[in-house]
């Protein structure tokens with residue numbers, strides 16, 4: 344059991360001195376994090392830095408070689424499987440999809456952890472599915488096959504399935520990958536609403552740094568399997584932080600409406616023009 348935080352609240356999900364390995368290779372080193380309740384936490388870092396592995400460890404999909412993950416203050420490996428599934432849902436990077444599955448049937452799968460021995464379908468199950476379809480704006484195509492939908496619509500259906508599970512904590516691995524700008528905004532607005540209006544605690548891996556900065560309440564930067572830095576205010580994100588984490592020279596601009604920084608990679612097309620590094624505007 345971990346101790347209460349300074350305000351008496353235990354983080355719904357936390358890790359202490361976590362190490363994880365695949366065969367003999369350690370890919371997470373000494374990770375300690377506390378995921379804040381009802382907030383969007385975003386994991387950011389270069390390819391191979393350990394973001395998906397950390398998400399898997401936080402959801403008990405993999406067992407750490409050392410250290411502990413705490414769900415509601417208790418070692419996650421001591422919870423019953425059904426108990427974990429009622430508290431925490433995870434949407435992996437590339438969910439496997441059976442052929443000809445309707446949206447309704449996909450979303451209904453979120454109810455598995457709530458069903459009894461004889462898998463009776465209750466009013467609570469139906470209400471949860473209808474609610475999830477409504478929040479994600481997917482009710483109109485509930486009877487269509489998931490395979491026939493656009494990438495953005497499909498992604499919203501997967502989020503609906505995670506919502507139907509009615510867990511307080513939702514872990515999302517790259518929920519906006521393959522989506523065009525409009526669908527990325529759609530999905531990010533939905534995720535933000537789930538935290539702000541529906542009391543969910545969400546941890547998402549995002550590759551788009553600027554989306555992450557615009558939406559995150561809490562950011563964890565990973566590099567080489569270690570936590571490089573965590574920040575609560577995206578405005579504090581500096582050129583040095585981004586340049587160091589991604590090993591790329593960047594320019595920092597300010598988005599005028601939110602005042603949140605936007606980072607662009609710096610490159611020179613001509614070898615004769617020196618490329619200024621680490622520029623903040």
Ligand SMILES: Nc1ncnc2c1ncn2[C@@H]1O[C@H](COP(=O)(O)OP(=O)(O)OP(=O)(O)O)[C@@H](O)[C@H]1O
Pocket residue numbers: 365366370388389390391392393394395396397
């Ligand atoms: N199943 C696995 N077996 C062996 N090694 C793995 C496995 N999964 C991940 N790794 C290794 O662990 C390291 C971290 O991978 P991980 O997928 O967590 O990184 P990531 O930050 O999510 O990367 P990306 O941004 O490319 O998705 C990488 O070196 C990767 O090769």
